[in-house]
Amino acid sequence: MTAELDRATRPHHEPDRGEPDSPTSTAITPRPRPPLWRRILRDRMVLAFAIPGMVALFAFQYYPLLGNVIAFQDFQPFLGIEESLWVGFQNFGILLSSDPAFLNALWNTLILTLIQSVLIFPLPIVLALILNSLLSHRLRQIVQSILYLPHFLSWVIVVAVFQQMLGGSGMINNFLRSHGLETLDIIGNAEVFRLLLTSQVVWKDTGWATILFLAVLAGIDKSLYEAASVDGASRFRQMLHVTLPGMKPIIILLFILQLGNSLTVGFEQIILQQQAVGIEASEVLDTYVYNEGIAGGQWGTAAAVGLVKSAVGLVLVISANKLAHAFGEQGVYKA
Template structure:
């Protein structure tokens, strides 16, 4: 076999995906049980859809987590997803390749920082004893409560995601921009098109397939809005605005011991993500795009 060596190199990665992604799906049966860790899946009592009925019977904690998840999903879809597209267009407009490489290297760095470090950086800058408030105090102004302000939490979380991941997410878009035929720009310039018109009629249509595909994939994971990021900041603002579906699963399952309810929430979230991907892919086909897969 010609590609035997490549396939052998891929086996460890395939094994990890099979074990931790596909075999782990069997654990969803916990959602239909009164699961007790000391009994295991085989001996835990089956309760049918009782765990799901608890969720949709008006549990205020679940409804609060769902509300926060939907709000953050909308904010991240509106502000986080387009950010790397805009940044890629700006970087592509830089005439000097050397300057572009320097800027890219600086923008990539936050992606490699853990959320622990990112949250700590924001606390050192925007916290009560942070750099911004120390500057305000030094000049006789009142400090601004940002880190512990529940009203500003959604904006804070969204800005953290933009700062951390926008630079890294531009890689794919910059690669697509490099494949656009330069003669199209030359022809549009001859026809009198401005830079804005070239961007609208040449650049964005060339990027549209990858934008559509990434948007579909983003929708599938849209209800996962950052577990570690939010857990690290729950003590500062409380669960009223920081509790999302992922943290609800953690607090109910790992902390509270309600394993069945936590598994039911995770299963519902996964099913909703699948439905969003299927609907978005169908819409992409209706608009003439390939999407993630062809029906």
Template sequence: MTVVPGAVNAARTAAMVRGMERKIPLWTRVRRDKVLLAMIIPGFLYFAVFQWLPLLGNVIAFLDYQPYLGFVDSAWVGFANFAEVFGDPTFYEAVSNTLVITVLQLVLFFPVPIALALLINSVMSTALRRFVQSVVYLPHFIGWVLLVSIFTQLLGPLGVLPHVLQALGLPAFSATTTPEFFPFLMAIETIWKDAGWGTIIFLAALANINGELLEAAAMDGAGKWRRTWHVYLPGIMPVIILLLILQVGQILSVGFEQIILQRDAVGPAAAEVLDTWVYYHGIQDGAWGPAAAVGLVKGFVGFALVLGSNKLAHLVGQDGIYRA
């Protein structure tokens, strides 16, 4: 059998190989691949125990779970936990806080990496472009504890910002302890941390744009801005749509560590989100069933949102994540 280059032939070869493989007895194949299997199994065990097994743990959403009784002996309560959750006003508060924070983040954060990528892409000097990339990627590696510590030092009540405002004769304002400002603070922090890192995927997409399109546009008299609008942006639109879908799927998830570190500074009325609600009700207060119920609802809604927005992308003529 010769190896013919080309995707179609490669696919055909792979299909042929699979057909031939099926004729070999399973045990012979296992013995033949024993080294490869020994490499795969430890990793598989990790995914089984720490990713798949917990999915089964969601069953406690339907139990009156008591840790000393365990899964088997805790009483089955059907949808009572869900009823309790949907009758709890703090749950709706958490939903609305979550939506306010994520929607604001979507509006404020999402365009920044695109604009930044267009700016970096327009830098012609390779050395300068690499330097700017190195600098803007760095904050991505600062963990949330560190980041929140730094921002508290800068914007907190004892920090730099109040003193600067005072020196300018403006009213004192503490960005980290004002509940009304909390969603904006979350957005600012996220932008600082991840806007630079977010450019990676857009820069890759921009680099793939056919240069002849740009040249033809320039020949036709399109200036830099018109080329950006009519060539660059349409060129990266599939990536933009893809990321937008993923973001919409995450609309019930805010950075858990980010919020839990700053929740106490403004109080739960402004900062309780779904994930922290689950943490405080479940792990802190022992209301395991209701907490797991919220986690389950959140998971399902998130999954439905991904499917829905993917469908929407198909309707407007984009590929989205997948095409069924």
């Protein structure tokens, strides 16, 4: 009786001395991880479905990377990689030279990269905010379907559509000509070629990128908007303090991924229109690699330029990802 009274009056945080722990306080030991062969046997069906994709990825993505070795050779196709002469870093000298063709391609690439990063990247965000503000769900779906439909068209069709609309014999110029008005010189005009490229990219890809941001907007907790409305926040302040913070992770992720392709500004789109405007106005690093390597036979120099371009993209992605970690965001991968 005395022992029971002493146990009842003892503070709850003081354990019973000399008494075994209760079953509920016993720590649960984690189950040991199964060996590798057992996990493979367990997931054999999943692995079987993944094997074709892994083989295709290795065959068409990773194995061709070995061909970058020609950047260090005076590569001759009829000799092959094994017998071509090694020249070390001689092909990379084009990056430090004053070759006007390379400098012109580099300058055009940087200008288009700046335009795509500053002007084109925010457009899907703005468009997603506008569509999200529409009260009618059916109207939102109709507008969204119309906007992302051009994404499924190839660049051949996109360029052909713009030529039929804005070309010298296109629909707009035929209309102006039939009414005695001055025609527009757009297709083939080197001075407006960058504006033409930008408008084509906006028309083709802005609607598709909007889908990602609309999906993020749909996942934001509606109670946050209700709480902000109760506190007297206007629609604009709700966008600043609720919507944009909710979109920030995906915005940072997509921006980092775009930096990886920042020096890739559309090979197909430009090569299809290069003959109309000339090399000086349209040459970028991707078309320079094609014109110098495949068409010009300078395989080693072209490979060196392409390798450096990829390396710069990798450095930009890693740097931007570390910067995202510094601001508390996850980025593309964890630190």
